[in-house]
Amino acid sequence: MIELEVLFPMSSDEPDELREKLGSKFLELQNVFGKIEAMREDESEFIQSIAEGIESSKSDEWVKRDDETVEEYAQRWQMLHQERKQKAVHSIDKLNTYLEMLRSGALNRNVGTNESGSEEEIIALTENFDEAFQKIIADCRNLLEVVGGYFDWESENVEWTGENDDIFDEMAMEIDSIDSLLYRNKFFSTMDGNFTKLRDYAGGTELNRQPHIYTFIKNVLSHSLLSVYGALNAFFVYVMDLNKITDLDDILDKKPPAETVSQGGLVFVKIASALTSFEYSMSPEESAEVNDIIQNLVYSMQGYTKMLEKIPIGEGKYTPLLSNVNSHMITNKYRPRETYANLGMWPLERETEYRALFDLDMNNWLGSEWHRESISCSGPEHRILYRDFIDFIQSIGYSFLKVSAYNEHRRMQPKLSVFKWGREMRKYRPDAVIFFHNPHCQVAGKEMRIAIRSRNYGKSGEIECIAGLDLLKSKNAAESIEVESELLLREDTENFVRKLIQNFNAYQMEHGLLKNAKFDAMMNELNVKGRTFDDMILSDSKKQLLDDNIFAILSNSERLIERGVETNRGIMLAGPPGVGKSMTIDAIISDASCTVMYANFLMLRSNMEGIFETARRYAPTILILEDIDALGITGQRGVSGSGAGLSTLLNCMDGINSNNGVITVATSNHPEQMDWALIARPGRFDVRIDYPYPNRELLQGILKLKLSSYPCENDLDLDGLVKDMPLGFTGSHIHDIVNQANYISINNSEASAVDVKISNQALHSAIERSRYNFNKFLDERPHINLQNPPSAAEILHGDKEKNDYFG
Numbered sequence: 088m089i090e091l092e093v094l095f096p097m098s099s100d101e102p103d104e105l106r107e108k109l110g111s112k113f114l115e116l117q118n119v120f121g122k123i124e125a126m127r128e129d130e131s132e133f134i135q136s137i138a139e140g141i142e143s144s145k146s147d148e149w150v151k152r153d154d155e156t157v158e159e160y161a162q163r164w165q166m167l168h169q170e171r172k173q174k175a176v177h178s179i180d181k182l183n184t185y186l187e188m189l190r191s192g193a194l195n196r197n198v199g200t201n202e203s204g205s206e207e208e209i210i211a212l213t214e215n216f217d218e219a220f221q222k223i224i225a226d227c228r229n230l231l232e233v234v235g236g237y238f239d240w241e242s243e244n245v246e247w248t249g250e251n252d253d254i255f256d257e258m259a260m261e262i263d264s265i266d267s268l269l270y271r272n273k274f275f276s277t278m279d280g281n282f283t284k285l286r287d288y289a290g291g292t293e294l295n296r297q298p299h300i301y302t303f304i305k306n307v308l309s310h311s312l313l314s315v316y317g318a319l320n321a322f323f324v325y326v327m328d329l330n331k332i333t334d335l336d337d338i339l340d341k342k343p344p345a346e347t348v349s350q351g352g353l354v355f356v357k358i359a360s361a362l363t364s365f366e367y368s369m370s371p372e373e374s375a376e377v378n379d380i381i382q383n384l385v386y387s388m389q390g391y392t393k394m395l396e397k398i399p400i401g402e403g404k405y406t407p408l409l410s411n412v413n414s415h416m417i418t419n420k421y422r423p424r425e426t427y428a429n430l431g432m433w434p435l436e437r438e439t440e441y442r443a444l445f446d447l448d449m450n451n452w453l454g455s456e457w458h459r460e461s462i463s464c465s466g467p468e469h470r471i472l473y474r475d476f477i478d479f480i481q482s483i484g485y486s487f488l489k490v491s492a493y494n495e496h497r498r499m500q501p502k503l504s505v506f507k508w509g510r511e512m513r514k515y516r517p518d519a520v521i522f523f524h525n526p527h528c529q530v531a532g533k534e535m536r537i538a539i540r541s542r543n544y545g546k547s548g549e550i551e552c553i554a555g556l557d558l559l560k561s562k563n564a565a566e567s568i569e570v571e572s573e574l575l576l577r578e579d580t581e582n583f584v585r586k587l588i589q590n591f592n593a594y595q596m597e598h599g600l601l602k603n604a605k606f607d608a609m610m611n612e613l614n615v616k617g618r619t620f621d622d623m624i625l626s627d628s629k630k631q632l633l634d635d636n637i638f639a640i641l642s643n644s645e646r647l648i649e650r651g652v653e654t655n656r657g658i659m660l661a662g663p664p665g666v667g668k669s670m671t672i673d674a675i676i677s678d679a680s681c682t683v684m685y686a687n688f689l690m691l692r693s694n695m696e697g698i699f700e701t702a703r704r705y706a707p708t709i710l711i712l713e714d715i716d717a718l719g720i721t722g723q724r725g726v727s728g729s730g731a732g733l734s735t736l737l738n739c740m741d742g743i744n745s746n747n748g749v750i751t752v753a754t755s756n757h758p759e760q761m762d763w764a765l766i767a768r769p770g771r772f773d774v775r776i777d778y779p780y781p782n783r784e785l786l787q788g789i790l791k792l793k794l795s796s797y798p799c800e801n802d803l804d805l806d807g808l809v810k811d812m813p814l815g816f817t818g819s820h821i822h823d824i825v826n827q828a829n830y831i832s833i834n835n836s837e838a839s840a841v842d843v844k845i846s847n848q849a850l851h852s853a854i855e856r857s858r859y860n861f862n863k864f865l866d867e868r869p870h871i872n873l874q875n876p877p878s879a880a881e882i883l884h885g886d887k888e889k890n891d892y893f894g
Contacts, residue, residue, distance in 0.1 A: 192216070254277060264342070265335065268320060269327075269335070275313075312352065319355040319356065319359055342354075416454040453555025457556065458556065458581050459551050469550075471601060476595075479591045484525045488523065490520070491522075502519070503515070521538065537552060601704075608694065622792070637750055657751045657774070660753070660754045661756075667778050668754040684708055685711040687714060695736060702746075714754060781816070786816060808851065823857060824850065
């Protein structure tokens with residue numbers, strides 16, 4: 088029994104005093120330690136025997152002896168098993184007793200100040216207490232080892248897994264470069280120290296104990312990889328020694344980096360083709376034998392790799408699901424399930440590199456090789472091109488899956504705007520990349536992905552169509568490497584993109600937003616005033632000319648083309664301001680049922696060739712060129728003017744490109760000053776319609792037409808009113824006169840608006856006001872000839888009767 092003095096040594100002159108201080112706690116501890124000591128003394132032999140452990144059930148003792156019968160071996164096996172079981176159960180019982188003692192000790196253990204003793208006494212007691220129990224804990228560890236020895240069977244899978252872990256740990260070891268692997272073939276050394284389970288399994292031992300299929304295949308494939316890596320490693324070392332090469336840099340243009348042993352093996356595979364540039368001299372007999380082995384190996388490896396590709400493991404080899412926006416294309420054939428740069432699909436940003444985030448998305452979406460072609464346009468036309476191209480792509484079965492925008496290596500929120508066209512709101516993204524998928528693209532003849540990039544630079548813009556080479560590969564590409572080389576694959580991809588653009592061009596010319604629309608050269612829809620030929624006074628001859636050279640051609644274009652007749656015309660509307668040219672243009676626009684494009688001189692000056700190109704693209708087209716003389720091409724070249732812009736206009740109207748289907752209608756205030764090559768040559772402006780200042784009869788007709796929209800007094804003297812109008816008054820003046828007469832009449836009457844009638848006096852006052860302004864204009868410009876004769880001076884200062892233009 089453990090004496091108190093052993094646990095807590097005391098001086099001889101105060102044991103009783105100390106015992107009294109400790110009181111009942113001392114007696115409890117004495118009882119606990121007494122039980123511990125008694126148990127250890129009774130089981131001393133057992134405690135000593137547990138150090139020997141329990142004999143393994145896999146030792147030779149358990150193997151059948153040659154001189155034993157089956158019955159004898161079974162009897163001995165049963166006896167050994169019972170002995171092991173008894174020892175294990177006895178150990179567990181003792182372990183349980185020790186655990187109970189530990190529990191009792193934990194409940195009775197005190198640490199710190201206690202009222203029954205001083206702090207020093209309690210500390211001393213606790214130290215001796217813990218020392219005794221550490222012995223119990225040591226015995227428990229021994230007992231646990233004994234019990235663990237009884238349960239000594241590991242599953243076959245655990246052993247295989249442990250071997251696999253060892254292999255992969257060695258392959259993950261860091262290296263500086265593949266040079267460090269050359270002369271210490273880590274691959275073969277790893278194979279030597281591992282794959283014992285695979286070798287035993289191949290030898291037919293313990294076939295009834297199978298590893299898990301995952302563990303087995305992982306082990307087999309690791310063996311295959313290390314065999315290839317090790318063979319290549321040895322090959323390089325031998326060739327370098329044979330040719331007295333000391334550094335791989337002497338063989339390779341650029342040595343790929345490798346940070347681990349496994350990556351070093353991949354590098355050997357990547358640079359393996361360098362071995363084919365050396366000579367391997369041997370006798371004909373030897374070369375024949377080696378070639379047979381090579382052929383056998385290649386055939387065997389092909390069969391092996393084909394089997395691996397087709398073996399039904401889970402979902403099989405990684406294949407991109409093209410309809411899944413988060414499924415990536417393979418960019419690393421050695422790690423196919425890894426996205427490009429291992430950053431996942433659609434990362435928000437990437438570290439600053441030589442490639443931007445756009446390239447990363449393209450690699451993940453289309454593969455590491457892709458081809459793109461662009462369609463360029465002017466800045467104002469970009470939104471039309473964008474909308475037409477997106478509509479076309481969707482019309483052939485492509486679905487929008489994602490949209491993105493970029494700022495170098497960061498992802499941005501793409502901007503979205505809308506514009507109204509043809510009474511509908513249209514979406515437009517000036518700077519974005521849109522990712523599309525088609526389950527069966529008719530152009531490619533298979534499932535496809537593409538990307539469309541929209542970029543507006545302000546004055547210009549473009550739409551890019553991007554396709555990946557890997558997506559154009561045939562299913563049997565791996566079996567027809569010679570037939571389907573990378574060069575041919577790139578050519579197929581280029582042809583695919585060009586075919587898409589070609590089909591788009593045809594689509595746009597028939598279904599684009601500009602087809603049969605009415606718009607200006609800045610790609611804005613025209614706000615048509617709605618004025619028709621019924622709203623103007625125009626002679627029958629002028630109407631017939633316009634009908635024959637515009638509307639008859641448009642309505643009979645197919646028949647004319649069938650007869651081989653050109654359908655392009657140039658019509659010049661000439662005359663001073665205000666005589667009806669612009670109103671004629673309004674009427675033409677209102678009555679036209681084809682594409683109508685309008686351009687003033689500023690639009691022509693900035694993009695003349697583009698304007699004519701657009702008109703040709705959407706033919707039949709009526710191209711309106713207003714105030715063409717304001718371009719600055721008046722005067723004859725080399726005589727009185729520079730003719731700036733004239734050559735471009737001449738080539739656009741009658742140059743290399745055919746203008747069939749384009750009817751050009753231009754207006755000019757000064758046709759007499761324009762270059763002869765423009766107005767005096769058929770093929771450019773074939774028809775000229777002059778708009779002189781209206782005579783008295785025409786002015787009266789215009790006045791009557793303008794007044795027909797308003798209530799008037801019955802005593803209007805239209806003849807007298809017209810006689811007050813001088814030469815030079817036009818329909819614009821009459822339009823203003825009628826407006827002023829309305830102002831006067833409304834101001835002088837309190838009747839309702841619909842009941843107020845225009846009086847003769849109101850019209851006369853309005854004419855006087857317009858006449859004052861008109862005369863003031865002429866007085867300031869005496870050099871102007873309204874008609875020859877008379878001159879402006881003659882109208883202002885000459886005899887009224889003599890110079891009356893209408894007289």
